[in-house]
Amino acid sequence: MFDHIFNQHSWHDVQSSIYSKTAGEVELALRKSKRDIEDFKALISPAAAPYLEQMAQLSAALTQKRFGKTVQLYVPLYLSNECQNICTYCGFSYDNKIKRKTLSSFEILQEAEYLKQQGFEHVLLVTGEANKTVGLDYFQKAIRLLRPHFRNISIEVQPLDANEYAALTQEGLHAVLVYQETYNKEHYKDYHPKGKKSNFDYRLETPDRLGTANIHKIGLGVLMGLEDWRTDNFFTALHLSYLEKQYWQTRYSISFPRLRPAEGLIEPKVVINDRELTQLICAWRIFREELELSISTRESQSFRDNIIRLGITSMSAGSATNPGGYVTEPESLEQFCIDDNRSPAVVAAMIKEQGYTPVWKDWTAFS
């Protein structure tokens, strides 16, 4: 399990090691053909800031070599905003006194039909954490309902047990996204004071349980705005490096959620600006050329348009972040405000205009 490796690293030591990286170490990392975790540290360090254009060029070339001129499109489908957790940054937080909504089978299909009309074949199901009403049974039912309509189904829900993941894989689940939010164990409690999510270790071991269940793809990431983003991303890379060796048949993706305004929430403690986020995305690409790097509609139109060429290979479009948000109940509570409000068709047209192919379908279940 990853906790053995995790426990050998102190947040403080890692942070000071990143901040003491030198220009020479950055240059070395850029020149190598295979990069290790120390190179990654250099690439995300302040010392790499002056090398941004060089990093972008390299990242662009590596991405094209591996993925060609393509960008995959997916859409989130929020099923429920019921949640027993208190998370200080999330609109679904338990202490947010708003009306809760969980989609019925009929409503799920209504939403699905709308998304199919938009052209989507890859869908990401999202919920809060309400284990009694939105647990394994609910997920099984939802996947069974949606499988005839979508070629690729992912989930971003509460962490589950390995046997539950195995059961969902049987139903045709392709990928699970589970963000640690922050690897700063000490401060994790401040953001997650109540509910099952306050258990840092259970969340940390989730990718291990997914690997054991032989899921096709695991999505990792941290919520940027909570703790030092460089240190948090180092731990994500450390986690990934462990998982790659342990579960070598699994595909991995990395996301870059930045804290967005939402109902009744904290202000970001640290801010990662566009220039730094670009550096981070390029650093990931240079570190691992085969990784899927994903960006959501949290980001602005202009940032999304420009980041495609630099390393992003997957993006959502036309997202609603509330259950029923597309058709059945557009006014329900949303998880956060999105920034890029363009329709999927407009985003696809933008991708084509840049000389890239928008890919709506890149999966067929072979069983």
Add this chain to the structure above:
Amino acid sequence: MQFTTHNYKRMNDPLVIAGKSFQSRLFLGTGKFGNHQEMEAAIVASGSELVTMALKRIDFNDKEEDDILRYLNHDHINLLPNTSGARTADEAIFAARLAREALQTNWLKLEIHPDPRYLMPDAIETLKAAEQLVKEGFVVLPYIHADPVLCKRLEAVGVAAVMPLGAPIGSNKGLRTLDFLEIIIEQSNVPVVVDAGIGAPSHAAAALEMGADAVLVNTAIAVAQDSVQMATAFKIAVEAGRMAYNAKLGAVQQRAVASSPLTEFLMVNGE
């Protein structure tokens, strides 16, 4: 600039796989292009008659402009569906049946790479799937490591050709497995198609010069700034490589040959 006129007379030297003749020894992949029009133009420029596409990427419901198959609808272009995405023999067999039904062809590029990072082919699962698929009447072209023994084992179960890799897929590194490819080419009773890793026309020419029957190229063409021009360059390189092979290359000498230091003693006075 025009690259397509040649002053030499093209020899009648077809490549035959499973009874089917190909004039072109360049096979193409359809992934990674910026758009379908560009892909079509590059394939046409390459002269390729066999193009592979990932089954997982084809949307059979899509009858609109995004339908990739519409752009491959040329009389001289044959489709070679591949099982990319399959992690086991069972998944690959499932995909193969799906491809046969959907595309009306029993030709199949068998790809099983359970490792999503380097896309390394699984020798054990590939052999297992090949055996079954041949029994089901497929024309099987397996993507494999440059492993001479595996090639003979695949030949024994009845594959139509073997497709050993030159270097990791998409790496553009060229013929890194050269020594093993030489053995495979020497021993094979079925056509040898070097697949993966070919990053430049010179790599393709080198493969054909050494006796490979064909090459499969995707990334190097699709990702080139001018993919049509690059496709043409590969066409010429493949033809040149094949001509050189037919014309018999001179042996390569590692160093200048000295007089005869080891046999000097045999010489009689004045000789």
